[in-house]
Amino acid sequence: MNYFPDEVIEHIFDFIASHKDRNSISLVSKSWHKIERCSRKRVFIGNCYAINPERLIERFPSLRSLTLKGKPHFADFNLVPHEWGGFVHPWIVALAKARVGLEELRLKRMVVSDESLELLSRSFASFKSLVLVSCEGFTTDGLASVAANCRHLCELDLQENEIEDHRGQWLNCFPESSTALTSLNFSCLKGETNLAALERLVARSPNLESLKVNRAVPLDALTRLLSCAPQLVDLGVGSYENEPDQESFVKLMDAIKKCTSLRSLSGFSEVAPLCLTAFYPICQNLTSLNLSYAAEIQGNHLIRFIQFCKRLQRLWILDSIGDKGLEVVASTCKELQELRVFPSDLHDEEDNDTAVTEIGLVAISAGCPKLHSILYFCKQMTNAALITVAKNCPNFIRFRLCILEPNKPDHTTSQSLDEGFGAIVQACKGLRRLSVSGLLTDKVFLYIGMYAEQLEMLSIAFAGDTDKGMLYVLNGCKKMRKLEIRDSPFGNAALLADVDKYRTMRSLWMSSCEVTLGGCKRLARNAPWLNVEIINENENNDLMMERNEEDEREKVDRLYLYRTVVGARKDAPPCVTIL
Amino acid sequence: MEICNSYSSSSVDSTNPSPSEYSVNLSLSLTFPSTSPQRARKQDWPPIKPRLRDTLKGRRRLLQRDYDTCLFVKVYMEGVPIGRKLDLSTFSGYESLLENLSHMFNTSIICGNHRDRKHHVLTYQDTDGDWMMVGDIPWEMFLETVRRLKITKPERC
Numbered sequence: 001m002n003y004f005p006d007e008v009i010e011h012i013f014d015f016i017a018s019h020k021d022r023n024s025i026s027l028v029s030k031s032w033h034k035i036e037r038c039s040r041k042r043v044f045i046g047n048c049y050a051i052n053p054e055r056l057i058e059r060f061p062s063l064r065s066l067t068l069k070g071k072p073h074f075a076d077f078n079l080v081p082h083e084w085g086g087f088v089h090p091w092i093v094a095l096a097k098a099r100v101g102l103e104e105l106r107l108k109r110m111v112v113s114d115e116s117l118e119l120l121s122r123s124f125a126s127f128k129s130l131v132l133v134s135c136e137g138f139t140t141d142g143l144a145s146v147a148a149n150c151r152h153l154c155e156l157d158l159q160e161n162e163i164e165d166h167r168g169q170w171l172n173c174f175p176e177s178s179t180a181l182t183s184l185n186f187s188c189l190k191g192e193t194n195l196a197a198l199e200r201l202v203a204r205s206p207n208l209e210s211l212k213v214n215r216a217v218p219l220d221a222l223t224r225l226l227s228c229a230p231q232l233v234d235l236g237v238g239s240y241e242n243e244p245d246q247e248s249f250v251k252l253m254d255a256i257k258k259c260t261s262l263r264s265l266s267g268f269s270e271v272a273p274l275c276l277t278a279f280y281p282i283c284q285n286l287t288s289l290n291l292s293y294a295a296e297i298q299g300n301h302l303i304r305f306i307q308f309c310k311r312l313q314r315l316w317i318l319d320s321i322g323d324k325g326l327e328v329v330a331s332t333c334k335e336l337q338e339l340r341v342f343p344s345d346l347h348d349e350e351d352n353d354t355a356v357t358e359i360g361l362v363a364i365s366a367g368c369p370k371l372h373s374i375l376y377f378c379k380q381m382t383n384a385a386l387i388t389v390a391k392n393c394p395n396f397i398r399f400r401l402c403i404l405e406p407n408k409p410d411h412t413t414s415q416s417l418d419e420g421f422g423a424i425v426q427a428c429k430g431l432r433r434l435s436v437s438g439l440l441t442d443k444v445f446l447y448i449g450m451y452a453e454q455l456e457m458l459s460i461a462f463a464g465d466t467d468k469g470m471l472y473v474l475n476g477c478k479k480m481r482k483l484e485i486r487d488s489p490f491g492n493a494a495l496l497a498d499v500d501k502y503r504t505m506r507s508l509w510m511s512s513c514e515v516t517l518g519g520c521k522r523l524a525r526n527a528p529w530l531n532v533e534i535i536n537e538n539e540n541n542d543l544m545m546e547r548n549e550e551d552e553r554e555k556v557d558r559l560y561l562y563r564t565v566v567g568a569r570k571d572a573p574p575c576v577t578i579l
Numbered sequence: 580m581e582i583c584n585s586y587s588s589s590s591v592d593s594t595n596p597s598p599s600e601y602s603v604n605l606s607l608s609l610t611f612p613s614t615s616p617q618r619a620r621k622q623d624w625p626p627i628k629p630r631l632r633d634t635l636k637g638r639r640r641l642l643q644r645d646y647d648t649c650l651f652v653k654v655y656m657e658g659v660p661i662g663r664k665l666d667l668s669t670f671s672g673y674e675s676l677l678e679n680l681s682h683m684f685n686t687s688i689i690c691g692n693h694r695d696r697k698h699h700v701l702t703y704q705d706t707d708g709d710w711m712m713v714g715d716i717p718w719e720m721f722l723e724t725v726r727r728l729k730i731t732k733p734e735r736c
Binding site for chain 2: 270295343377
């Protein structure tokens with residue numbers, strides 16, 4: 001390969017898309033490193049504090065697409081204070097200053113301000129795609145500047161963000177000349193929507209494939225939108241509290257019949273059941289169905305709909321579908337690859353026959369041979385069921401089980417679920433992500449350390465007996481990247497046993513465990529290439545540093561550590577101490 | 580039923596100073612989230628995202644224990660005091676319903692559009708309590724609103 005001119009090698013590298021592969025290429029030789037970095041268009045940064053924007057730009061001057069992740073995963077569950085960090089602004093400032101030809105920005109769990117969005121919209125003339133997932137800190141004013149100034153915008157995808165809705169006219173800000181939209185998702189906006197502006201925008205976007213509206217878009221507006229965009233592949237529906245009258249219903253159904261390309265359906269929060277039936281004409285074409293917000297639709301309606309969806313590959317649903325409903329899914333959806341079953345009753349209010357149990361899980365595993373990813377919230381589980389599931393589905397890549405009551409044992413034997421999860425990790429040789437729950441001892445971690453060779457992400461809650469549990473995992477799982485633990489009795493011995501292990505991992509989270517301030521300080525001293533952050537919402541920095549040796553035995557409420565090449569961050573709030 | 584495991588006891592280590600003026604809240608580890616008031620306030624269990632949590636909180640209709648995918652309705656033939664029961668979910672549309680009813684009652688039954696003196700007409704009572712002609716609305720909508728069926732003599736309509 002050394003005898004090829006650089007342009008040829010660069011052309012060959014163009015075919016290599018995966019980040020892992022490109023990272024490997026850059027390690028082969030100095031010349032390959034240079035060719036690779038100068039030609040790299042897409043960069044993924046899993047932790048925005050592991051590197052800084054200046055070094056990123058220096059290494060990859062041809063950057064076109066950047067993905068950044070900020071807060072740790074448990075921030076999704078209110079375990080990380082809002083002000084913790086993950087600000088995108090310095091990144092946009094640096095990219096703008098260096099005149100990087102940025103075309104795509106994908107952010108997850110980051111803090112984005114209107115100022116950042118305004119700067120973004122003015123700094124990158126070829127900007128095409130903005131995807132924000134679980135972000136916060138901005139308003140519809142920021143969206144207005146993106147709409148107005150990004151003349152080549154194709155994709156604006158807002159998923160699960162906290163956006164302050166100023167009920168302004170942000171949709172009106174798309175200029176009349178803007179016709180390039182392929183994807184528009186504003187389902188998380190809580191306020192009013194200018195329907196006329198939306199309809200005009202959709203009408204002049206012939207390439208629009210994905211449209212997800214928010215709850216303020218009523219049925220008749222949806223009918224009009226579908227009529228001018230029958231080419232849609234992916235649709236997110238709004239909210240319709242009342243049963244539609246016959247005329248509206250028939251018109252909607254007629255519009256839906258024309259959407260022969262529709263493959264993916266979502267939305268349906270606060271929706272009267274009849275509205276779901278309007279989609280019967282196209283349901284046999286669906287490959288993806290997300291009804292996880294459809295809390296108003298009863299199980300029998302869901303089942304009636306799903307029994308026609310023979311081509312489903314991805315299904316997200318509430319547990320109101322019940323075990324019987326999952327049996328219908330198992331016999332209907334033979335192409336199913338990914339299933340997520342979410343809880344519908346958080347406070348045990350209802351006569352709880354509506355939740356799902358091990359019966360539904362076993363049925364799915366038996367009926368769906370292509371299943372590789374599952375997230376399953378249930379009220380009970382047994383070892384026998386898990387062992388059966390493992391036998392039926394050795395191809396799991398992601399297996400996440402959440403039994404709603406912590407520490408709950410096998411309900412038929414009263415034993416721990418160690419053997420069940422042990423069977424899963426032993427059978428599923430390609431398992432990359434695992435969440436465990438129920439009554440678990442150190443033994444389950446022995447199994448995980450022994451068998452889960454490809455495991456990259458592990459979530460532990462209310463599990464284990466001693467430090468040995470955590471040690472089994474740290475010593476055994478060679479490919480571990482993200483380990484997150486809460487409410488489990490792991491302490492300093494486990495934390496400090498192998499400091500170099502954290503060089504190979506992106507991050508470790510431990511909350512409500514047994515690690516002490518002294519242990520964390522010791523770790524920080526031995527590993528200067530780690531940021532060891534203590535999060536404590538009732539304290540501030542100064543108080544913590546003044547503490548004397550006595551308080552080293554103080555248990556740490558929340559610990560978050562991650563490898564970094566740029567040292568301690570300067571933007572931490574008072575509740576975060578970096579040791 | 581609370582399960583006592585070794586974890587609970589190790590949290591209450593008497594040699595460990597736990598000054599009450601500091602924030603570390605060890606009591607959280609002894610109670611289960613669904614019952615602990617601290618956890619309920621913190622809203623960090625079960626591990627679901629805020630948007631789903633808000634959706635579930637805002638739910639108005641409590642889901643009923645309605646697992647049957649079948650839809651049994653009463654069917655009466657006018658002039659016959661004893662009725663029948665029929666599971667509408669087994670039919671794919673109006674045609675198969677009519678065919679089956681005609682067979683069941685041994686007479687010819689039609690929908691509203693093609694009325695004449697010879698055939699019986701199928702009507703239904705909807706959720707408002709009104710008696711309507713079968714066949715005017717889409718089948719799926721009919722399934723949602725039908726409460727009972729009546730086969731009437733032709734002159735009545």
